[in-house]
Amino acid sequence: MSNSKTKILLFIYEALKDNEIKSLRIDHLLTSRLTKYDFSNSDLRFIHKIIFGVIRSKRSIDYHIEKTYDGKYKKLLIKYKILLRMGFYQIHFMNSVPDYASVSTIVDLTKKIDKRKVSLINAVLRRLTNVNNIDHQQINDFSIKYNHPDWMIDRWAKQFDRKTLVNVLNSNNREPIIWFRVNVLKTSYSQIESMLNKKNIFIQKSNLIDNYFKSESSQKVLNSGLIKKDFISVQNPSNALVVKLLNPSKKKIFFDGCSAPGGKMRYLNELTGGKEIINSYDNDTKRIKILKNYILKNDMTNINCQLKDLSKDQIERFDEGLIDVPCSGTGVMSKRVDLRWRRKISHLNEMVKIQSSIISNVSNYVNDYGVLVYSTCSIEEEENWQIIDNFLNSNNNFELDNAKKYIPEKFVDKNGCMSILPQSDGMDGIFAARLIKK
Numbered sequence: 001m002s003n004s005k006t007k008i009l010l011f012i013y014e015a016l017k018d019n020e021i022k023s024l025r026i027d028h029l030l031t032s033r034l035t036k037y038d039f040s041n042s043d044l045r046f047i048h049k050i051i052f053g054v055i056r057s058k059r060s061i062d063y064h065i066e067k068t069y070d071g072k073y074k075k076l077l078i079k080y081k082i083l084l085r086m087g088f089y090q091i092h093f094m095n096s097v098p099d100y101a102s103v104s105t106i107v108d109l110t111k112k113i114d115k116r117k118v119s120l121i122n123a124v125l126r127r128l129t130n131v132n133n134i135d136h137q138q139i140n141d142f143s144i145k146y147n148h149p150d151w152m153i154d155r156w157a158k159q160f161d162r163k164t165l166v167n168v169l170n171s172n173n174r175e176p177i178i179w180f181r182v183n184v185l186k187t188s189y190s191q192i193e194s195m196l197n198k199k200n201i202f203i204q205k206s207n208l209i210d211n212y213f214k215s216e217s218s219q220k221v222l223n224s225g226l227i228k229k230d231f232i233s234v235q236n237p238s239n240a241l242v243v244k245l246l247n248p249s250k251k252k253i254f255f256d257g258c259s260a261p262g263g264k265m266r267y268l269n270e271l272t273g274g275k276e277i278i279n280s281y282d283n284d285t286k287r288i289k290i291l292k293n294y295i296l297k298n299d300m301t302n303i304n305c306q307l308k309d310l311s312k313d314q315i316e317r318f319d320e321g322l323i324d325v326p327c328s329g330t331g332v333m334s335k336r337v338d339l340r341w342r343r344k345i346s347h348l349n350e351m352v353k354i355q356s357s358i359i360s361n362v363s364n365y366v367n368d369y370g371v372l373v374y375s376t377c378s379i380e381e382e383e384n385w386q387i388i389d390n391f392l393n394s395n396n397n398f399e400l401d402n403a404k405k406y407i408p409e410k411f412v413d414k415n416g417c418m419s420i421l422p423q424s425d426g427m428d429g430i431f432a433a434r435l436i437k438k
Contacts (some may be wrong), residue, residue: 008043009086009109012050016082019055019338026055026338041219053093054085055337056173059147061085064092068127080117083110087125099129147173151345152330159381168379168422168429172333172340177426178218181235181267182211185274189213192232196224208408209240214426230298235263238331238420238430242375243267245418245434247406248320254278255321257310257362260287262294264322269303279316281308311357320371323362325355327376327383331422331429352382359391363398366437371401375432379422384431385415391435401434 015033019026030051039047054061065084066073073081083106090102103125110121142153146169156165180203182189189211196203201220206212212235215221226232243264248254248271256265260282269278280303282288288307295303308315310323328351333339359374366372374391376383392398402416413419418432 004043005105006108006112007037008039008047009105010112011037011039012047012086013082013109013113015051016054016086017079020078020082023342025342026051027336045219049094050086050089052175052337054082054089055341057089057093057147058085058341059149060144061088063144064088064131065124065128068131069124079113080121083113083117083121084124084128087121088128091125091129092131103129142169146170148340149343152340152343155345155380164421167424171422171424174334174424176334177214178222178234179206179212179214179236179426180221180232181240182213182232183230183266183270184211185270186229187231192226195226196221199224206237209237209244212237212240233263233266235267236426236428238377238428239263240267241407241411241418241420242322242324242373242430242432243271245403245406245432246320246322246371246373247434248272248276250276252276252319253317253367255315255318255362255365256280257315257321257323257358258282258325259305260284260291262291264324265291265303268322269300274300275302278303279318280305281310281313281315283307283309310362311354312361315362315365317365317367318370319367321362321366322373322375323358324375324377325358325383327351327355327378328380329377331377331379331420331431334422335428348380348382351378352387355383355387356390359387360394363391363395363435363437368437370437372398372435372437373432374435375418375430377428377430379429379431384419385413385417385433388415388417388433388435397438398435399438401436403432403434406434 015026015029018024018029062073062081065088087102087106090097091099103122106125107118107122110118143150148169156168160168182192189205193203199220201215201217201224203213203215246268248268250272254268254272254276256268256278259265259280265278265280280291282291285307288305292305295305328343328348329336329339363372374388378384388400392400400416402412403418404412404416407418411418411420418430420427420430422429
């Protein structure tokens, strides 16, 4: 195995190991570590494909390996399981890599990690090359078939009918579609389309929201330099609908809570012409610093960005505002591939306490007849309608404003809230409720 291939596979191995053993978020881990290497674009595609593929399909991969493993696979140390998962994924999901190469490269990697296990890894991987049928349709256990933890499957099976459940699970397992938003304060959709077409990059306009597009060459769009110029940014259309639900007016004081990394705030700024006062808050020091640098770089003097804990801190009064509260993230698991394995049922109770505290505190600063939009990227009832229902029962000076007046009715649930499940067309799972202070 060449030195470059060794370096790539060792990087993948270390990332997967630290993600599992140290519980490091894989997106944060990759962001911090990849800057230290000079991997080519093809190397990066290979790295991302294996890492995300192994994490996303971990449950079913282990199921198939265990069937061919002589002994108690559950007792095998994680570091050896990771080597076998890497090999399995290459053998069965990467046609560009011949089986013999998949086996030999992982065996060579094993020699660097633990020579005592070379014969074991070699034997298991060779047996796995002879496994022809890995048809998941033959598996009855949904947690294995669709690669989700048991507790999630059990919850959602009670919440959704079978067809909806399968659609959600399949959507979580697809590679996410990257959507882009045009910054109309600096350019236009037609100008962006023209610039990209000149580079042989073709885009598809959203039929749902103006100035949104996707591309089959999304990586080329990301590398086009347009993001650096602030002509475009990455944002899912579901997030845009949250801002649309606010239905921002001119000559108002705006609030954007739990703001970083600032996607909704930037879209709100664009919709209001870049001149209205926006008070933006977050409790993450690093993320606030990044947001402040962006605001300063783009001379956005109308935006005030501060570090605040919205569950208890005092803030400026406002007319119209958004709170995108911390949540379980179960609506965005196609993008957060390791989230399903990191989340526990106990996290849900912790999130609900935080969410209740935030909406309760922030509501004290809404001006009379003002608007507050509460949103999550969760599909859990406890974090969504139950929060709103409890809030309204305790605050009779607020009322729910039906979302169908502001967004397409197909995205509005029986309670009049915006409710989107993860979908095959790349829409994130999102919940939002529009509240008006009487």
